[in-house]
Amino acid sequence: MGGIVLACGTSIISPAVLARAGLEQHRIVPVPARPGKSDVDAELAKAADRSDGPGADVVVAGTDADLAAVALRLLRRDRLGVSVGYVPTARSACAALWGLPTDTERALRLAATEQPHGVPLIRDDVGGVLVGVGTLRRVDGIAYCDDDMVLRGTAHRIDVSPDTAGGPGLTVTLRYRRFGRQRRTVRGRAFAIGCEPTTPVLDGVARERTTERWTWYRHTEDLLLVRPG
Known part of the structure; x- marks a missing residue:
C-alpha cells in the first residue's frame, strides 16, 4: 500500500x-x-x-x-x-x-x-470546511437549525460539529449563560445565524474578520475518514 x-x-x-x-x-x-x-x-x-x-x-x-x-x-x-x-x-x-x-x-x-x-463534511458560506468544532461566542441574534428557530436573543456560546449519531449532518449546542447549566442541543442539515458582529472560531482558529451572518451546512458528499468501526 x-x-x-x-x-x-x-x-x-x-x-x-x-x-x-x-x-x-x-x-x-x-x-x-x-x-x-x-x-x-x-x-x-x-x-x-x-x-x-x-x-x-x-x-x-x-x-x-x-x-x-x-x-x-x-x-x-x-x-x-x-x-x-x-x-x-x-x-x-x-x-x-x-x-x-x-x-x-x-x-x-x-x-x-x-x-x-x-x-x-461541514461547509460554511465563505468557502471553508469544518472537521471538528466551530464556535460562536457571546452572540445576540436569531438562529435557525433547518427550519426551526433555535435562538432569539443572546447566548454565551454556540458550538457546531459533525453529527456522530448518523443524523442529518451537524450537531448544534447552545449555552445560554456562562456559568449556568441551561443548554440546548439540536441536530439538522444546516445552521444559520444573523447577529451582532461576532468572530467565528473554526477548528481552533479564530477568523480574521467579524461577521454578522454565518451558515454551516452538510456537504452532499462525506469525508472518507479512517476510524474505528
Missing part, C-alpha cells in the same frame, strides 16, 4: 515510526500549517480513489485546522473518494468526536489498518 503522509507545520514523523505502524510504503511530505493549493494539490492529484480494503491513502499529521485545510483541497479537486487518516498533534475535537487515538504511533497504526467510513 502506497500513499503520502502530510506532516503539517512543525509535525515530525520519522520513517522508522511509519515502518512500525505498517505505513513504510507511504512518503512523508512536509507542508506548512493549514496547507493550501500550492502546497498539496500536486500530491493529492497522485492519490488513488478509494479501493476496497483498509488503510488511508492520505494521512494528515497536524491539527484539526490542518485536516480541514486538506479536506478543503480534496473537496475543491473533487477527490473526496480519497481515504484520509488523521494523526492529531494537538488537542483535537475531531479525534474526540470519532474516537481517534491521540498517541502518534497508535494513530498511525489505525490509519494503516482500519477501514475508512464516511463522516459528515
Whole structure:
C-alpha cells in the first residue's frame, strides 16, 4: 500500500515510526500549517480513489485546522473518494468526536489498518470546511437549525460539529449563560445565524474578520475518514 503522509507545520514523523505502524510504503511530505493549493494539490492529484480494503491513502499529521485545510483541497479537486487518516498533534475535537487515538504511533497504526467510513463534511458560506468544532461566542441574534428557530436573543456560546449519531449532518449546542447549566442541543442539515458582529472560531482558529451572518451546512458528499468501526 502506497500513499503520502502530510506532516503539517512543525509535525515530525520519522520513517522508522511509519515502518512500525505498517505505513513504510507511504512518503512523508512536509507542508506548512493549514496547507493550501500550492502546497498539496500536486500530491493529492497522485492519490488513488478509494479501493476496497483498509488503510488511508492520505494521512494528515497536524491539527484539526490542518485536516480541514486538506479536506478543503480534496473537496475543491473533487477527490473526496480519497481515504484520509488523521494523526492529531494537538488537542483535537475531531479525534474526540470519532474516537481517534491521540498517541502518534497508535494513530498511525489505525490509519494503516482500519477501514475508512464516511463522516459528515461541514461547509460554511465563505468557502471553508469544518472537521471538528466551530464556535460562536457571546452572540445576540436569531438562529435557525433547518427550519426551526433555535435562538432569539443572546447566548454565551454556540458550538457546531459533525453529527456522530448518523443524523442529518451537524450537531448544534447552545449555552445560554456562562456559568449556568441551561443548554440546548439540536441536530439538522444546516445552521444559520444573523447577529451582532461576532468572530467565528473554526477548528481552533479564530477568523480574521467579524461577521454578522454565518451558515454551516452538510456537504452532499462525506469525508472518507479512517476510524474505528
